[in-house]
Amino acid sequence: MSKVWVFTEEPKAALHVLSPAINTASKFGEKPALMVPSGKELDGIADRGWSKIIALKGLNDGASFEYASAVATLMKKEEPKIVIVPGTKLGKEVAAFIAALSGAAYAPEALDIMLDGEVIKYARSILGGGVIATYKAKAPFLVATYQLYQYPPPEGGHTIPEVTEIEVSVERSKVSRVEVRPLEKSGVDLRKADRIIAVGRGLAKREDLAVIEELAGLLKAEVGCSRILTEDYKWLPSERQVGLTGVIVSPRLYVAIGISGQIQHVIGFNKSKIVVAINKDKNAPIHQYADYSIVDDLYKIVPALISYLKKTSSQ
Amino acid sequence: MNIIVLAKHVVDTAALRIDPKTGPVFRGALTKVSDYDKHAVEEAVRIKEKTGAKVTILCVGPTEAARTSLKEAVAMGADEAFLVSTGSSYVFNNMLTLMALINSIKRIGSYDLIICGEVSEDLYQAYIGPALAVQLGIPFIGSAVKMEVNAGKIRVERKLEDVVEVLESPLPAIISVTREINQPRIPTTMQIMKVPLAKIKTIAPGELGLSEVKDKEDDISVLEKLEPAKMASRKGIKVEGAPEEVAEKLIDALKKEGVLE
Numbered sequence: 001m002s003k004v005w006v007f008t009e010e011p012k013a014a015l016h017v018l019s020p021a022i023n024t025a026s027k028f029g030e031k032p033a034l035m036v037p038s039g040k041e042l043d044g045i046a047d048r049g050w051s052k053i054i055a056l057k058g059l060n061d062g063a064s065f066e067y068a069s070a071v072a073t074l075m076k077k078e079e080p081k082i083v084i085v086p087g088t089k090l091g092k093e094v095a096a097f098i099a100a101l102s103g104a105a106y107a108p109e110a111l112d113i114m115l116d117g118e119v120i121k122y123a124r125s126i127l128g129g130g131v132i133a134t135y136k137a138k139a140p141f142l143v144a145t146y147q148l149y150q151y152p153p154p155e156g157g158h159t160i161p162e163v164t165e166i167e168v169s170v171e172r173s174k175v176s177r178v179e180v181r182p183l184e185k186s187g188v189d190l191r192k193a194d195r196i197i198a199v200g201r202g203l204a205k206r207e208d209l210a211v212i213e214e215l216a217g218l219l220k221a222e223v224g225c226s227r228i229l230t231e232d233y234k235w236l237p238s239e240r241q242v243g244l245t246g247v248i249v250s251p252r253l254y255v256a257i258g259i260s261g262q263i264q265h266v267i268g269f270n271k272s273k274i275v276v277a278i279n280k281d282k283n284a285p286i287h288q289y290a291d292y293s294i295v296d297d298l299y300k301i302v303p304a305l306i307s308y309l310k311k312t313s314s315q
Numbered sequence: 316m317n318i319i320v321l322a323k324h325v326v327d328t329a330a331l332r333i334d335p336k337t338g339p340v341f342r343g344a345l346t347k348v349s350d351y352d353k354h355a356v357e358e359a360v361r362i363k364e365k366t367g368a369k370v371t372i373l374c375v376g377p378t379e380a381a382r383t384s385l386k387e388a389v390a391m392g393a394d395e396a397f398l399v400s401t402g403s404s405y406v407f408n409n410m411l412t413l414m415a416l417i418n419s420i421k422r423i424g425s426y427d428l429i430i431c432g433e434v435s436e437d438l439y440q441a442y443i444g445p446a447l448a449v450q451l452g453i454p455f456i457g458s459a460v461k462m463e464v465n466a467g468k469i470r471v472e473r474k475l476e477d478v479v480e481v482l483e484s485p486l487p488a489i490i491s492v493t494r495e496i497n498q499p500r501i502p503t504t505m506q507i508m509k510v511p512l513a514k515i516k517t518i519a520p521g522e523l524g525l526s527e528v529k530d531k532e533d534d535i536s537v538l539e540k541l542e543p544a545k546m547a548s549r550k551g552i553k554v555e556g557a558p559e560e561v562a563e564k565l566i567d568a569l570k571k572e573g574v575l576e
Binding site: 062065088089090092093096097099100101103104105106108109121125126127128129130131132133134135136137138139173174175176177178179180181182183195219220231238244245252253262263264266267270271272273274275276287288289290291292293294295296300301303304305307308309312 | 326328329331333338339407408409434436437438439440441442444445446448449450453454455456457458470474475476477478479480481482483484485488494495533534535536537538539540541542543544545546547549550551552553554555558559561562563565566568569572573574575576
């Protein structure tokens with residue numbers, strides 16, 4: 001079997017790591033193998049150039065520990081070098097369990113996996129995102145996760161390999177799922193947004209979000225924010241938080257309003273095409289990360305933008 | 316009921332100076348309790364207030380943590396704290412931390428519940444909780460937004476991408492918590508100062524039968540280098556003038572960039 005595996009509990013998520021998985025497997029002169037719990041829909045997934053597809057039988061749905069136990073058992077037998085898990089919330093838990101059970105080196109939210117002869121190296125972002133740490137694995141294998149939406153997947157249309165059903169003995173989880181209900185959320189996914197108006201600590205009160213929303217509406221943009229507005233003030237839901245602990249976005253336009261520009265936030269919008277900063281503090285770090293920088297009070301600039309946009313659209 | 320809270324003493328990354336050539340400057344850097352772990356302490360103290368549980372804080376980290384982070388955690392309502400001191404080092408690999416936690420937990424003795432933050436603010440791995448659970452042979456549930464202890468069991472609510480899961484586990488178990496689960500109390504400076512040092516025990520890894528501290532290497536991995544992250548290069552154009560003028564200049568520029576529809 002291949003030296004590079006992808007495990008995911010949610011086959012669609014495999015597309016998010018397809019590009020790095022193919023790239024890493026090619027260093028071994030191979031294609032990656034895909035592993036999923038049995039009974040999952042593989043339409044649009046199976047033809048992406050996998051060397052092999054393994055469906056793991058007899059695992060309790062959503063039991064991260066059992067998934068990990070099955071993969072770790074197979075790892076002992078087949079000795080892969082690298083196991084990649086897409087960074088869904090459950091996926092990250094599965095990956096940590098796989099690493100712990102197998103004694104692998106662990107690269108959560110990896111930026112890169114390198115091969116130096118036989119030695120596996122990996123890079124990840126630490127200390128708030130301002131620092132890249134490069135590690136060398138001493139263990140013979142590596143488990144890694146990647147954040148979702150970082151790599152567009154290559155096209156499908158490859159020959160579909162036979163799906164092999166395997167039942168491996170697993171350690172059963174003592175955790176039982178007593179209820180599952182749909183998560184109520186705003187439905188926004190900033191990772192797909194073309195334009196984002198993000199707001200931070202500079203906003204004086206919750207009611208003022210209305211002005212930001214009005215500007216976003218005029219620019220056909222989504223509203224995003226820095227961590228303080230979700231985790232501390234709780235003015236906006238967590239899916240609107242841009243940054244290391246929120247979402248990593250890549251819009252064409254990112255407007256940071258009243259945001260100081262801490263590295264944890266900057267890392268979240270670094271892939272944007274054009275960045276605008278509006279912050280009255282000329283020393284705020286955000287101005288260093290902007291294509292267009294406005295040192296002025298957001299309470300003056302935002303209304304001016306709104307009235308200018310209204311005036312020009314009505315002409 | 317005995318609760319152990321894993322609290323990490325971290326460099327305050329928001330205030331960390333990163334030299335563009337050499338990377339992070341740890342000397343003189345501000346430090347604190349990892350934000351996520353404050354929520355773990357708060358959750359444990361709330362259980363203590365309801366059930367009379369004993370709360371022990373456990374930390375593997377630099378010696379200075381005893382005077383700062385651990386005093387703060389005790390001032391929040393924990394009964395005592397236990398520091399495995401790594402001298403002046405921040406540990407960037409997992410195995411020393413994991414072994415130090417396992418050996419100290421054995422030394423603390425019986426426990427029913429271990430609570431930690433879902434990630435640490437410096438390394439963002441979400442690894443120690445699941446790995447410790449594997450080593451101790453007990454269940455782990457990550458990213459709790461709500462938890463309830465009842466008759467030897469714990470019920471945990473958590474959010475995945477599209478669903479809310481309610482999970483149940485027998486005790487002992489390890490639970491990691493999100494920042495959403497509660498609002499941690501903020502002890503006053505006076506309350507923190509008044510915490511008697513006798514409540515905080517510092518021990519060396521050697522006393523737990525562990526080898527010397529290697530901050531960048533263990534049996535699994537070696538940290539080879541720390542470099543400043545490269546940010547995208549930007550145009551850095553200042554848009555100046557009266558607000559009306561700035562608005563017009565900016566919108567025109569954005570139109571020319573082709574980023575407005």
